[in-house]
Amino acid sequence: MKSNYIRYIIFATIVVAGFSSCKQEDFLDRFPKDKINEQIYFKSEVDLKLYANQFYTALPVEFSNNDNNSDNMIPGNRNTFLSGIYVVPASGGGWDWGNIRSCNFFLKRYEKSEIPEAAKQKYAAEVRFFRALFYWQKVIQFGAVPILEQDLTENSPELFASQNTHKEVMDFVLKDLDFAVANLTEPSAENRLNKYAALALKARICLWEGTFRKYHGLADEHVFLQATADAAQTIINSNLYGLYSTGNPGQDYRNLFIQDDLSKNKEAILSRIYISNINTTNYTRAISAGNTGYSKDFVRSYLCKDGLPPALSPLYAGDDTPENEVKDRDPRYTQTIATPGYVMTQNPDGTQDKISIPRVGTSATTTGYQVIKGRSSDPAQSNANQETIDRFIFRYAEVLLNYAEAKAELGQLDQTVVDVSINKLRARAGMPNMVLANLVADPNTIFPGVSLPLQEIRRERRVELAGDGFRFNDLLRWKAGKLIERPETILGMKLTPAYKTNYPSSQVSGIALNADGYIRVYSNITNRLWYDKMYLYPLPIDQLTLNGNLKQNPGW
Structure with a gap:
């Protein structure tokens, strides 16, 4: 409950304040107050807990406008990396090792604490969880990086270490994850890391690594894919x-992401709690004028209600109007994208601001496919920086998707696996089951090189996790960066001359359209370009200069 979290915050605040209280020691014997005094710290459980707390802000919170760097969404301002105009930075660029150093600092000192061994190892498990997360993020961005297990100083010889290989680093990450799973405890009301959060992270990371190894030709993918399946299976079991689910497929998906309290929601393996006047966000207000929108490419992923893709379904009514495009589609469409009839604001007096037509030509949407996932219609949540809606960090739906994909990649997919994973998600959405024996090829699939089951699992993943920040990493691991070049990834809705008459001419006169009448978000290009060097970011120039043993990533 949120009240438990409030009590925890108050307790932590009191303890921190206590560290700053006056003592009677001689002035010259005092240690600097902006640094941890190793002679008196790392003694109690409170010491270990408070040290670990610093990493919690780094947990990946799932806001639903996190796919702007992919083929799912199109921000008004072009992403420099996906536009092919990113340059090698002089410094920075993500080559920051502060968090990893802080993890290592703890792991070299926690053993001297005077608490029971199980409690001691629990906090070590928390920190190793975070070190695994930080190292994985480094590998996603840079590939090969140095493995550092010491908290370095300016004189440490490791500062001049060369990079370990991608595979060496990820094998190291897996060891940290296994330690975290083995030593973290069952969930509690305190909303700290627990063994199932560690299993969820393990499933996420190992799926990324296993498929990356497979599609990038690194080999040895089986260990990581099996680790994904086993971790997910443990959570399921x-x-x-x-x-x-409340049994309302027309509302359940939307309502899942606008709950003020996720503590009793069974889908939340771990969530970020937001509390009025203590810890709040600005998501609803920001996304209402977010200058972004889903792409035509993304929207074409939604199946029709008969379970068939638009290219095959007799239910598909075309896309000449938004009303036709959404007709008889997966119910998650209208719970993710603002369509005619969506209530933007439900005022306490009963009045409403309701969408009648997509708000193109405004900051609400670049494409006509306005993002509403995770957005509340309660005006109180639109007050500047006052939103208190809880957000997922690890969601059970992702675990099911990871499980299905890993089993498919391992050649272990059968109808039983599909029924406990993909079909659970489809049932919540009110969609027909995926039946392996009845799958038919989508002539417009964007993944013609993989099996039909994998095509549909990837489709389900794209729809269920829309906007949550997974898509770019998925494209990287599948070696599918070339999908960024598809023209539909920077196109919006069709704006026919007839539909234009619904708008004031001043609102739509400046909107660029392609020859087929689809909104061109970037009027000066018709598609983006992907280069294979973009599977990794470049190391900054200053680090290559300071450490001659580091090697720049290929192509940069």
């Missing part, structure tokens, strides 16, 4: 988690 725990029976502690499930999909949120």
Whole structure:
């Protein structure tokens, strides 16, 4: 409950304040107050807990406008990396090792604490969880990086170390994840890391690594893919988690992401808690004028209600109007994208601001496919920086998707696996089951090189996790960066001359359209370009200068 979290914050604040209280020691014997005094710190459980707390802000919170760097969404301002105009930075660029150093500092000192061994190892597990997360993020960005297990100083010889290989680093990450799973405890009301959060991170990271190894030709993918399946299976078998559903497929998906309290929601393996006047966000207000929108390429991923893709379904009514395009489609469409009838604001007096037509030509949407996932219609949540809606960090739905994909990649997919994973998600959405024996090829698939089951699992992943920040990493691991070049990834809705008459001419006169009438978000290009060097970011120039043993990534 949020009240428990408030009590925890107050307790932590009191303890921190206590560290700053006056003592009677001689002035010259005092240690600097902006640094940890190793002679008196790392003694109690409170010491270990408070040290670990610093990493919690780095947990990946799932806001639903996090796909601007992919083929799912199109921000008004072009992404420099995906536009092919990113240059090698002089400094910075993500080559920051502060968090990893802080993890190592703890891991070299926590053993001297005077607490029971299980408690001691629990906090070590928390820190190793975070070190695994930080190292994985480094590998995603840079590939090969140095493995550092010491907290370095300016005189440490490791400062001049060369990079370990991608595979060496990820094998190191897996060891940290296994330690975290083995030593973290069952979930509690305190909303700290627990063994199932560690399993969820393990499933996420190992799926990324296993598929990266497979599609980039690194080999040895089986260990990581099996680790994904096993971790996900453990979470499923725990029976502690499930999909949120009230039996209303027309509302459940939307309502899942606008809950003020996720502490009792079985889909939340771990969530970020937001509390009025303590810890709040600005998401609803920001996304209402977010200058972004889903792409035509993304929207074409939605199946029709008969379970068939638009290219094959007799239910598909075309896209000449937004009303036709959404007709008889997966119910998650209208719970993710603002379509005619969506209530933007529900005022306490009963009045409403309701969408009648997509708000193109405004900051609400670049494409006509306005993002509403995770957006509240409660005006109180639109007050500047006052939103208190809880957000997912690890969601059970992702675990099911990871499980299905890993089993498919391992050649272990059968109908039983599909029924406990993909079909659970489809049932919540009110969509027909995926039946392996009845799958038909989508002539417009964007993944013709993989099996039909994998095509549909990837489709389900794209729809269920829309906007949550997974898509770019998915494209990287599948070696599918070339999808960024598809023209549909920077096109919006069709704006026919007839539909234009619904708008004031001043609102739509400046909107660029292609020859087929689709909105061109970037009027000066018709598609983006992907170069294979973009599977990794470049190291900054200053680090290559300071350490001659570092090698720049290929192509940069």
